Every structure is written in structure tokens, then in C-alpha cells.
Amino acid sequence: MTDTPLLEIDNASKVFHLKPMFGAGKEVVAMRNVSLSIHKGRALAVVGESGSGKSTIGRAVTRLFELSEGEVRFKGRNIADIKGRAEELAYSQAVQMVFQDPFAALNPAHTIRHHLERPLKLHKKLSGSGLADAVGGVLADVELDPSVTLEKYPHELSGGQRQRVNLARALAVGAELIVADEPTSMLDVSIRKSVLGLMQRMKAERGITFLYITHDIATAHYLAEDTAVMFGGQVVEWGPSESVISNPQHAYTKVLLSAVPDPNVRFVADADGGKAFAENIEKVRALARRAAGLPVEVEPGHFVRHRFEDMDAA
Ligand SMILES: Nc1ncnc2c1ncn2[C@@H]1O[C@H](COP(=O)(O)OP(=O)(O)OP(=O)(O)O)[C@@H](O)[C@H]1O
Structure with a gap:
């Protein structure tokens, strides 16, 4: 490269x-x-x-x-x-x-x-x-x-x-x-x-x-190789595709993954398969829409704007 x-x-x-x-x-x-x-x-x-x-x-x-x-x-x-x-x-x-x-x-x-x-x-x-x-x-x-x-x-x-x-x-x-x-x-x-x-x-x-x-x-x-997840005009999570898909950090990324019917996607969902986020989609969208703060690096090259924990504050 x-x-x-x-x-x-x-x-x-x-x-x-x-x-x-x-x-x-x-x-x-x-x-x-x-x-x-x-x-x-x-x-x-x-x-x-x-x-x-x-x-x-x-x-x-x-x-x-x-x-x-x-x-x-x-x-x-x-x-x-x-x-x-x-x-x-x-x-x-x-x-x-x-x-x-x-x-x-x-x-x-x-x-x-x-x-x-x-x-x-x-x-x-x-x-x-x-x-x-x-x-x-x-x-x-x-x-x-x-x-x-x-x-x-x-x-x-x-x-x-x-x-x-x-x-x-x-x-x-x-x-x-x-x-x-x-x-x-x-x-x-x-x-x-x-x-x-x-x-x-x-x-x-x-x-x-x-x-x-x-x-x-x-x-x-x-x-x-890399994936960026967008909502409301901003990139809310990005990084190596494998990492974003198998270890999603943003609630909105989880919603997108919970809608995936493909068994080949190695999405390690939480116990309910991300359903809680899907049911709270408006809350998730509100979170994703918030002005971008400083991104957090969760794994090498894998960044997220807001963590799950932030959702209740959205
Ligand atoms: N030329 C334009 N004038 C006004 N608003 C626009 C224009 N182009 C895009 N927008 C608005 O900007 C936002 C983002 O649009 P964009 O087409 O990039 O979305 P998208 O994610 O590609 O959606 P889709 O898959 O439906 O095309 C939308 O709210 C859209 O209405």
C-alpha cells in the first residue's frame, strides 16, 4: 500500500x-x-x-x-x-x-x-x-x-x-x-x-x-476491506469490515445487522440478536443524528461515534 x-x-x-x-x-x-x-x-x-x-x-x-x-x-x-x-x-x-x-x-x-x-x-x-x-x-x-x-x-x-x-x-x-x-x-x-x-x-x-x-x-x-456506516449524513461507525460486522459498536449498526438474513455474516449479536435496538429504532436514530463527538477507537482502525451506553441519554 x-x-x-x-x-x-x-x-x-x-x-x-x-x-x-x-x-x-x-x-x-x-x-x-x-x-x-x-x-x-x-x-x-x-x-x-x-x-x-x-x-x-x-x-x-x-x-x-x-x-x-x-x-x-x-x-x-x-x-x-x-x-x-x-x-x-x-x-x-x-x-x-x-x-x-x-x-x-x-x-x-x-x-x-x-x-x-x-x-x-x-x-x-x-x-x-x-x-x-x-x-x-x-x-x-x-x-x-x-x-x-x-x-x-x-x-x-x-x-x-x-x-x-x-x-x-x-x-x-x-x-x-x-x-x-x-x-x-x-x-x-x-x-x-x-x-x-x-x-x-x-x-x-x-x-x-x-x-x-x-x-x-x-x-x-x-x-x-473497510465499511463505514452512515446515518443522518454522518458516519457513525467505521473500520475493517470484519471488525464492524462481527463486533458492531453503534446501536444503528446493530439494527442494520439484525435485519440481515444471511447466515454467512458472522454477526455476533447479543442475546436478543439486536432486537432491543430494532424495537427502539427511533431512539437509535436520535442517537445517530446527534452532533458527532470525538470518535472512540474500539479496535485497531475501528471507530465509533457513540457507544451503546449513550443511547439512554439520546
Ligand atoms: N440535490 C438535492 N437537493 C436537496 N436535497 C437533497 C439532494 N440530494 C440529496 N438530498 C437529501 O440529502 C439526504 C441524503 O440523500 P442521499 O441521496 O445521499 O441518501 P441515500 O442514503 O443515498 O439514500 P437513497 O439510497 O434513497 O438514495 C436526503 O435527505 C435527501 O433528500
């Missing part, structure tokens, strides 16, 4: 100012003092329920808006300082997004060949046999057979195959970091693991780095 992480999110906050046609304007704090980092060739899972602020992190990293506070650094450079067409293009190639709906990101009027050749021609200036080899290469990387895939249109593929095409396209563009926002949640349960397995291999074999955004904490450890 090199010392400088590929991606650093440093004390990042985002406030949206809503101005409705009628009534008073209001502010939504979508992300509050978030600090996270990922080294090259590793994955960080950001987990939380709907509205917790996970996608806001992804959108900040892909430069869809400016932060209200803090900064995002890619290879040590503040992405707010990226200027000029060449630098912007280089960043938008290096940082690719894969979305929940694998169909929406593909043009139904074009074949898979078109989707993959276009970025390779445009960005890597390939043609002829070099282009054919590169298309074959990215399809092999995502474990799709060129002879049965290339001439098909997106609607002729399964959801899992379409998501593989999206990942192949990210590779064709030259992705170093893939922001995968709920990439498997629209897929059948039976093929979720295979797509996660593919992302795992892209990481291990190609050195691709993933920011994996998911509501499903059970899937985090398939892909991500």
Missing part, C-alpha cells in the same frame, strides 16, 4: 438549500463532516438506510456538486482545483460511476459492441485489430463471452449481464476508481453474489478501487 490513499474525503459536508415555491426555504444537511479514505486496489463500503447520505458521498466524488465544507482529494489533489478540459476529462475517465439500474445507463438503440468500442476509440484512440483486442479484453475481464454478447442490444441481456457490461465500459474508459451505487440491488438475489465476486476480482486482479454504496450491510464484506 502506498502512503497516499487514492481517494480521501476530508471533513466533507454538503448542505442543500431548498427554496420551495410556497413557504419558507429550508436546509438539508445531506453530509456532515465525513472523513473517509480508500487506498488503491481496495474497496470501502458505505452502508446505511435510504436518505442516510450515501449517494451524496458518491456524487461529491464524481464532482456533481461543490462541497459546502471540506475537500475530496484524488491522488492527493483536491478535486475542486481540477481546471481545464484535459484535466477534467482525465478525472472523469479515472473515476467512473456504476448505478443501481443497469438498463438506464445503456442506450437501448445500440449494441454492446457500440457501447464498448466508443470509449476505446474516443479515449484510447484504438482502431482495427487493436480495438477488437481491447473489446475482447474488457469483456473477458467481466467474464462475458464476446461471441454471444457483442451484437446484442441491452434488452437482450439479463440484468446481471447488463451490469457486467457497465463494469466493462468503466474499464474501457480507463477507470481507476469505480463508484458503485447499489450496483446489485436491482438484480436477482441469485446473481448478486456473482456480480460482487466479479468486482472483487477486478479489484484483486486489475487493481481497481471501489467506493461501494449499499443499503445492504450483509454484502459489504464480500467486496470491501
Whole structure:
């Protein structure tokens, strides 16, 4: 591991100012003092329920808006300082997004060949046999057979195959970091693991780095070395995935884990399997929403904002 992480999110906050046609304007704090980092060739899972602020992190990293506070650094450079067409293009190639709906990101009027050749021609200036080899290469990387895939249109593929095409396209563009926002949640349960397995291999074999955004904490450890749990725009607990999952410290993390039906997740719950927290969900949410105090390190690299004991005071 090199010392400088590929991606650093440093004390990042985002406030949206809503101005409705009628009534008073209001502010939504979508992300509050978030600090996270990922080294090259590793994955960080950001987990939380709907509205917790996970996608806001992804959108900040892909430069869809400016932060209200803090900064995002890619290879040590503040992405707010990226200027000029060449630098912007280089960043938008290096940082690719894969979305929940694998169909929406593909043009139904074009074949898979078109989707993959276009970025390779445009960005890597390939043609002829070099282009054919590169298309074959990215399809092999995502474990799709060129002879049965290339001439098909997106609607002729399964959801899992379409998501593989999206990942192949990210590779064709030259992705170093893939922001995968709920990439498997629209897929059948039976093929979720295979797509996660593919992302795992892209990481291990190609050195691709993933920011994996998911509501499903059970899937985090398939892909991500590290997991951050979000609620109300803040990260309430983070650390090595194994440690966060097997030894959760925040009541909200316990609630997320108590909803996991997967027997492979080594969640060492307390006697009631976290049910007490699930039944007190509003109290847990109130705890998670509280302004962040100084985090406590419970195990090496495993941090939590508020301990169980704090819940009664919430
Ligand atoms: N462009 C925006 N304008 C106003 N509010 C926004 C905007 N984007 C996000 N928000 C608000 O910020 C909060 C966090 O949203 P975000 O989309 O990051 O959550 P999420 O955890 O990704 O949820 P989901 O899984 O449902 O997308 C929500 O309250 C949301 O309504």
C-alpha cells in the first residue's frame, strides 16, 4: 500500500438549500463532516438506510456538486482545483460511476459492441485489430463471452449481464476508481453474489478501487476491506469490515445487522440478536443524528461515534 490513499474525503459536508415555491426555504444537511479514505486496489463500503447520505458521498466524488465544507482529494489533489478540459476529462475517465439500474445507463438503440468500442476509440484512440483486442479484453475481464454478447442490444441481456457490461465500459474508459451505487440491488438475489465476486476480482486482479454504496450491510464484506456506516449524513461507525460486522459498536449498526438474513455474516449479536435496538429504532436514530463527538477507537482502525451506553441519554 502506498502512503497516499487514492481517494480521501476530508471533513466533507454538503448542505442543500431548498427554496420551495410556497413557504419558507429550508436546509438539508445531506453530509456532515465525513472523513473517509480508500487506498488503491481496495474497496470501502458505505452502508446505511435510504436518505442516510450515501449517494451524496458518491456524487461529491464524481464532482456533481461543490462541497459546502471540506475537500475530496484524488491522488492527493483536491478535486475542486481540477481546471481545464484535459484535466477534467482525465478525472472523469479515472473515476467512473456504476448505478443501481443497469438498463438506464445503456442506450437501448445500440449494441454492446457500440457501447464498448466508443470509449476505446474516443479515449484510447484504438482502431482495427487493436480495438477488437481491447473489446475482447474488457469483456473477458467481466467474464462475458464476446461471441454471444457483442451484437446484442441491452434488452437482450439479463440484468446481471447488463451490469457486467457497465463494469466493462468503466474499464474501457480507463477507470481507476469505480463508484458503485447499489450496483446489485436491482438484480436477482441469485446473481448478486456473482456480480460482487466479479468486482472483487477486478479489484484483486486489475487493481481497481471501489467506493461501494449499499443499503445492504450483509454484502459489504464480500467486496470491501473497510465499511463505514452512515446515518443522518454522518458516519457513525467505521473500520475493517470484519471488525464492524462481527463486533458492531453503534446501536444503528446493530439494527442494520439484525435485519440481515444471511447466515454467512458472522454477526455476533447479543442475546436478543439486536432486537432491543430494532424495537427502539427511533431512539437509535436520535442517537445517530446527534452532533458527532470525538470518535472512540474500539479496535485497531475501528471507530465509533457513540457507544451503546449513550443511547439512554439520546
Ligand atoms: N440535490 C438535492 N437537493 C436537496 N436535497 C437533497 C439532494 N440530494 C440529496 N438530498 C437529501 O440529502 C439526504 C441524503 O440523500 P442521499 O441521496 O445521499 O441518501 P441515500 O442514503 O443515498 O439514500 P437513497 O439510497 O434513497 O438514495 C436526503 O435527505 C435527501 O433528500
